[in-house]
Each structure stands twice: as C-alpha cells, then as structure tokens.
Amino acid sequence: MILENARLVEHDRVRRGSLAFESGLVAAAPSGFTIDLRDHFVFPGLINAHDHLQLNSVPPLPHDAPFANSYEWIDAFESYRADARVAAAVAVPSATRHWQGGLKNLFSGATTVAHHDPLHDTHGDVDFPVDVVREFGWSHSLGLGSVPKASSRANARDLLSDSLKSRSLASLVMTPR
Numbered sequence: 001m002i003l004e005n006a007r008l009v010e011h012d013r014v015r016r017g018s019l020a021f022e023s024g025l026v027a028a029a030p031s032g033f034t035i036d037l038r039d040h041f042v043f044p045g046l047i048n049a050h051d052h053l054q055l056n057s058v059p060p061l062p063h064d065a066p067f068a069n070s071y072e073w074i075d076a077f078e079s080y081r082a083d084a085r086v087a088a089a090v091a092v093p094s095a096t097r098h099w100q101g102g103l104k105n106l107f108s109g110a111t112t113v114a115h116h117d118p119l120h121d122t123h124g125d126v127d128f129p130v131d132v133v134r135e136f137g138w139s140h141s142l143g144l145g146s147v148p149k150a151s152s153r154a155n156a157r158d159l160l161s162d163s164l165k166s167r168s169l170a171s172l173v174m175t176p177r
C-alpha cells in the first residue's frame with residue numbers, strides 16, 4: 001500500500017511525499033495499491049502517557065466548573081462511583097472494557113499507552129489495538145518514581161509531595177520503547 005501526496009509529519013519537519021507499507025510496516029520500496037491523501041496529514045503514532053484502559057467506557061463526571069486540583073476531582077469521582085451509569089459501565093466484563101480503551105486510543109491516534117493500573121491479560125493479545133508500556137511500571141506517574149503502588153491516597157499525596165521536592169523535570173520525561 002502506498003500513501004501518496006500526504007503531508008508527512010516527522011520529528012523535525014513536515015514534508016509532502018509518499019509512504020509505502022508492507023505487512024503493516026513502513027517499506028522502502030513502493031508497491032501495491034495507492035491512496036491519494038492530498039490535503040491530509042500523516043502522523044506517527046502518538047503516545048498516551050497516562051490512561052486507565054478499563055475505565056474509558058465510564059461516562060464523564062458531570063461537573064460544570066473546572067476542579068481546582070486533582071484531589072478535588074478524585075473526591076468527586078469517588079461519590080460518582082455509586083451512579084447507576086458508572087455501575088453499568090463497570091459491570092461490562094473487564095476484557096471488553098480493556099479492548100474498548102485500546103480502541104478509543106487507537107481511533108484518537110495513540111498507538112502506545114502507559115496504562116496506570118496493573119497490566120491485563122488482553123494487553124498481550126497479538127491483535128490488541130495499542131502497545132501497552134511494560135517497562136516503566138508506575139514511573140510514568142508524575143513524581144511517583146518507581147514506587148509500585150501507594151497503599152492509600154493520603155500515602156500517594158505524601159509520596160507525590162516528597163517526590164516533587166526532590167525530582168527534576170528531567171525525571172518526568174518518559175522514553176518510548
């Protein structure tokens with residue numbers, strides 16, 4: 001397959017050109033059918049640095065004004081868990097919900113996801129919609145470093161606060177695999 005006349009977004013420039021694929025991978029030699037993508041952009045797969053794949057099907061938290069901080073949002077969400085719409089969403093089998101999360105990311109342009117919960121068996125499916133980061137544990141979380149899991153939210157707050165005092169921004173940069 002050849003994508004031609006597209007604007008190809010590269011790490012340091014945008015150029016007009018063609019892109020050939022073979023067996024799902026970029027290929028050097030063009031072959032196969034052609035799709036004209038004039039007036040379209042082609043981006044590399046995006047990286048979603050923080051998601052909970054199994055919760056993508058939960059309806060958005062109804063709220064009019066922005067929250068002052070993430071702790072206010074967490075407190076509001078805790079009471080929202082009792083809502084019938086949330087209960088219905090989380091009653092769907094876990095494997096299905098992980099797939100929904102993977103598809104939602106893929107349709108949004110993300111091909112790699114840092115999943116902010118324990119890995120699920122479905123993430124290893126050969127046809128799972130996205131790659132799930134495995135090497136970084138919880139280190140993708142702001143300030144939590146490689147600490148596996150806080151036993152309570154209060155504990156997480158302390159960890160975050162301590163960590164932010166001692167870490168540089170450089171430690172927050174995630175390297176894709």
Ligand SMILES: [Zn+2]
Nearest residue numbers: 050051052116
């Ligand atoms: Zn999270």
